[in-house]
Amino acid sequence: MKTGEKPGYPRFKAAHRFDSVEWPSDGDGCRWKPDTNRVYLQGVGDVKVTCHRPVKGRVKTIQVCRSGRKWYLVLSCDEVPAQPLPRTGVLVGVDVGIASFVTTSDGEHVDNPRWARAGHARLEAAQQRLARKQRGSNNRRAARESVAARHRKITDRRRDFHHKVARDLVTNYDLIAVEDLKITNMVRRAKAVSDPDQPGQFLPTGQAAKSGLNRSIHDADWAAFVGILKAKAEEAGRRVLDVDPWHTSDRCEACGHAAQENRVSQAVFRCVACGHVADADEHAARNILRAGLALLAAEQAEAA
Ligand SMILES: [Zn+2]
Structure with missing residues (x-):
């Protein structure tokens, strides 16, 4: 109205x-x-x-x-009593990727679980069976329940996985720096590059892949994980810092040169200015940690 x-x-x-x-x-x-x-x-x-x-x-x-x-x-x-964990004195930056679920600035990789793909295949099969059933029939009701059960199985396993990874991080580190999700999703969009040979045409940027279904599932997934991580951190007296993701993946940690060309592939970082080579995910995690430390220092300077 x-x-x-x-x-x-x-x-x-x-x-x-x-x-x-x-x-x-x-x-x-x-x-x-x-x-x-x-x-x-x-x-x-x-x-x-x-x-x-x-x-x-x-x-x-x-x-x-x-x-x-x-x-x-x-x-x-x-009024849930907090259960602070003993301090470890270790700080960490955490990067999120498609290949690895998380990568830490210490160089640890947690892979995406393999069961996710199998789970989705089973879900798809169940959805197909449901689509062939006659509307209003008992068979259809049973098929619908089967689809719901498979959805539930996937979300349960995923949540369990999130809890375990978050538990590990909270146990081992006093401070955890992550990229600020609200900004990350905007930064990730690829810029259009015009094709020098064909005026008016654009080179492929892989944007379709970036904004595809997997991408959106992945983003939602990461948001859910960070939510769990923050809740666990609060309970344990740890801190999670949201840092600005600006240039975390393409600014060289050795010389500070920032360029998209530094990112040779999904896996490799190679600085075009100084030649510094690193694992792209670990490199990004270290940049995230550095941004987190800068944020912390600014905070403490303000408090003093
Ligand atoms: Zn460099």
Whole structure:
């Protein structure tokens, strides 16, 4: 109506359009009962809950989610006691790539898990089977559940992988510098280069690959990972710094010369000014660490 359109007839909202319900405060229409591992839901009664981990802090909101045929209880808590880890005195920069999931400034590579591809192939097969089923049939319902289960499997494994990588980083480093995502996504776009032989034409930049489906899955993935990393860091009394990604991948760490030509390939960095050669991902991670340290120094100068 705000855009001047006429209101239409209300859409029918089927039960399956919804998969979660949230109560904004514990004790109002719902209550978490820690002694018996049960949750009271108004109009439903007491429901037994399988606790995957001890509930810490004070329960604030309660959410019930459905995923396929499974039901989950999500508790968000206030005043969760932090569990600071012993200081290690080591700082790190972390770069994200397509080939390696993360690369650290210490030269450690964590590869993208191999199961991701197999998982997607299985999902695709299930989606094809679903597409061949007759609408409204029982077979179709079963096929739909199979698709949902495969989606769930992929996200579960991925989240597990994220938690493990984040746990390692938080355990080993006091400060973790990462590229600021909001800026990174803009910087990554390739600039158009005109073809000298054919005026008006442009050389291929690989932009299609950069903005393709894999790219967007990858970006979403990285955002989810950084979210987990930040939560873990806060709990452990560590710091995660967002740094400006400007020139982190193409500025030479030896002489400071910044040029796109420094990036010979996806894997190799070679400075056109001084000839410095390095692994491109490790080089970028070291630049990210340096940017993080500069940020930290500026912060401390301001505080002093
Ligand atoms: Zn150089």
